[in-house]
Amino acid sequence: MNPFTLTRAESVDAAVRDFSGHDSSAYIGGGTNLLDLMKENVARPTHLVGLNKLPLTSIETTAEGGLRLGATATNADTAWHPDVQARYPLLSQAILAGASPQLRNMATNGGNLMQRTRCYYFYDLATPCNKREPGSGCSAIGGYNRIHAILGASEQCIATHPSDMCVALAALEAVVHVRGNGGERRIKFEDFHRLPGDAPEQDNTLKAGELIVALELPKKGFEKNFSYLKLRDRTSYAFALVSVAAALELDGTTIRDARLALGGVAHKPWRSPAAEDLLKGQPATEATFRKAAEASVEGAVGQGANDFKIELARRAIVRALKQAAAGGKATNVFNNSNP
Amino acid sequence: MSGTSTPKSAGQSLPPPPAAPVTLRINGQDHHLELAPWTSLLDALREYAGLTGTKKGCDHGQCGACTVLVDGKRINSCLTLAVLQEGADITTIEGLGQEGNLHPLQQAFIDHDAFQCGYCTPGQICSAQGLINEGKAHTEDEIRELMSGNICRCGAYVGILNAVKEVVDKKSIALRS
Numbered sequence: 389m390n391p392f393t394l395t396r397a398e399s400v401d402a403a404v405r406d407f408s409g410h411d412s413s414a415y416i417g418g419g420t421n422l423l424d425l426m427k428e429n430v431a432r433p434t435h436l437v438g439l440n441k442l443p444l445t446s447i448e449t450t451a452e453g454g455l456r457l458g459a460t461a462t463n464a465d466t467a468w469h470p471d472v473q474a475r476y477p478l479l480s481q482a483i484l485a486g487a488s489p490q491l492r493n494m495a496t497n498g499g500n501l502m503q504r505t506r507c508y509y510f511y512d513l514a515t516p517c518n519k520r521e522p523g524s525g526c527s528a529i530g531g532y533n534r535i536h537a538i539l540g541a542s543e544q545c546i547a548t549h550p551s552d553m554c555v556a557l558a559a560l561e562a563v564v565h566v567r568g569n570g571g572e573r574r575i576k577f578e579d580f581h582r583l584p585g586d587a588p589e590q591d592n593t594l595k596a597g598e599l600i601v602a603l604e605l606p607k608k609g610f611e612k613n614f615s616y617l618k619l620r621d622r623t624s625y626a627f628a629l630v631s632v633a634a635a636l637e638l639d640g641t642t643i644r645d646a647r648l649a650l651g652g653v654a655h656k657p658w659r660s661p662a663a664e665d666l667l668k669g670q671p672a673t674e675a676t677f678r679k680a681a682e683a684s685v686e687g688a689v690g691q692g693a694n695d696f697k698i699e700l701a702r703r704a705i706v707r708a709l710k711q712a713a714a715g716g717k718a719t720n721v722f723n724n725s726n727p
Numbered sequence: 728m729s730g731t732s733t734p735k736s737a738g739q740s741l742p743p744p745p746a747a748p749v750t751l752r753i754n755g756q757d758h759h760l761e762l763a764p765w766t767s768l769l770d771a772l773r774e775y776a777g778l779t780g781t782k783k784g785c786d787h788g789q790c791g792a793c794t795v796l797v798d799g800k801r802i803n804s805c806l807t808l809a810v811l812q813e814g815a816d817i818t819t820i821e822g823l824g825q826e827g828n829l830h831p832l833q834q835a836f837i838d839h840d841a842f843q844c845g846y847c848t849p850g851q852i853c854s855a856q857g858l859i860n861e862g863k864a865h866t867e868d869e870i871r872e873l874m875s876g877n878i879c880r881c882g883a884y885v886g887i888l889n890a891v892k893e894v895v896d897k898k899s900i901a902l903r904s
């Protein structure tokens with residue numbers, strides 16, 4: 389780890405100001421991703437702005453009937469919050485499927501969105517990586533790429549975004565509230581993370597120095613019919629190979645509204661409007677789910693070691709939609725990937 | 728060639744900030760330490776406060792050996808900075824029980840043969856205390872899931888589960904009566 393200075397900001401204004409007052413600053417929330425990357429010398433900020441004294445830990449109902457999640461509320465406090473459990477159980481389930489209880493107790497909502505890829509080469513300073521060192525090349529293309537993307541990748545980078553929470557936030561169409569020197573702005577969740585394209589060093593559309601202050605959930609929580617299905621190498625404490633956030637609104641057996649987001653398959657949580665359209669107005673049957681699954685992986689390309697993900701995603705989507713149609717409550721609250 | 732070499736890392740253009748006074752409240756006692764900002768809570772506990780009960784396994788949040796309680800919540804002390812925990816109430820294995828006055832979890836780990844080398848044990852026990860404080864795990868499956876942040880390379884999981892289950896059960900019986 390390189391040397392750095394650190395201040396603990398007491399207000400949002402002070403945090404944003406302190407960030408821009410130094411050459412190479414980084415915010416530190418729970419530290420569970422940043423410190424890991426700093427220990428590997430992948431991240432080398434020379435100044436840290438500590439966020440754990442900021443008054444951004446509350447979880448409150450909004451005027452529009454949605455829920456506002458403070459950026460420095462922990463992932464654990466968010467997942468176990470009574471309003472999140474009752475109204476957005478999909479989000480609760482996704483958070484609880486990630487990391488470990490200890491990590492979720494430290495990890496913040498803002499930090500979760502900003503966590504970086506787990507691509508092995510990104511972590512390994514001895515190998516080329518366009519995300520870590522733009523222009524150096526991508527070691528995963530033609531290398532070992534079992535955990536890499538099958539959708540939306542580019543010739544510069546095939547990394548995936550590792551978050552579980554973000555897959556649920558994408559399905560729920562959350563809005564990210566950010567504050568910078570120029571004031572506050574809102575970013576739709578689908579516009580927050582980006583595809584790698586020609587600039588894989590940019591994970592998202594946050595500008596330098598901008599601070600995430602809150603995540604806003606719209607009123608509709610799909611609390612009756614939902615499923616977060618996470619498939620991985622062991623049933624706990626492992627990142628997703630493929631995950632599915634499925635949310636349905638049913639009118640008898642007809643699907644009135646549907647959301648489908650995939651994790652572990654792209655540089656951002658992957659949504660397919662075409663797949664959602666194939667669900668809406670249709671009977672909640674396996675045949676319908678299969679069509680949606682096919683549309684979701686339309687254009688998927690394997691890289692060799694991750695070819696299996698295409699079929700895995702298809703099957704996971706069908707299973708998650710079945711679980712959602714059967715009612716989310718029927719599944720294990722901690723981790724519904726157990727059969 | 729003579730002389731000492733200092734660790735080099737990119738971005739090291741400025742002289743490192745000197746260690747500064749940091750007060751950590753550990754097991755109910757204030758420790759006045761001089762720490763550089765990059766000192767992890769884990770290193771502060773082991774190397775500066777002299778509390779070596781907390782173990783360093785992976786140093787990357789992947790094993791749980793370094794688990795301590797901060798304001799009653801379990802965290803990985805390797806992935807937080809000591810300076811960020813100034814003002815918090817930190818509890819380590821040394822604060823849970825002592826020789827002759829074992830914590831119920833410590834006794835249960837002995838009774839259930841819940842360790843072999845013992846390296847993961849302080850983290851397992853702090854984690855189990857955190858699990859009990861959270862009050863979310865009641866069944867064996869729930870305990871397994873919510874203890875999954877602690878790896879045991881000796882594979883003492885069966886004993887660990889039984890030990891934690893016993894204390895969780897006693898706690899819920901005590902709560903009901």
Ligand SMILES: Cc1cc2nc3c(=O)[nH]c(=O)nc-3n(C[C@H](O)[C@H](O)[C@H](O)COP(=O)(O)OP(=O)(O)OC[C@H]3O[C@@H](n4cnc5c(N)ncnc54)[C@H](O)[C@@H]3O)c2cc1C
Nearest residue numbers: 417418419420421422486487496498499500502551552600
């Ligand atoms: C062993 C291990 C296993 C894990 N498993 C999973 C898993 O299965 N699923 C999963 O989803 N995640 C997993 N994680 C990742 C974990 O969820 C993230 O590390 C965590 O959410 C990051 O939050 P943090 O507050 O600790 O972020 P930090 O480490 O503090 O920060 C991460 C990044 O976010 C920036 N940042 C932090 N807060 C803000 C803010 N408010 N505004 C702007 N920028 C900000 C920081 O500058 C930094 O760049 C795992 C992590 C570890 C170590």
Ligand code: SF4
Nearest residue numbers: 507517518526545546
């Ligand atoms: S996939 Fe992206 S992160 Fe991984 S080596 Fe290639 S450029 Fe780097």
Ligand code: FES
Nearest residue numbers: 784785786791805
């Ligand atoms: S030493 Fe902290 S989790 Fe392994």
Ligand code: FES
Nearest residue numbers: 843845879880881
């Ligand atoms: S007892 Fe040896 S690692 Fe758990």
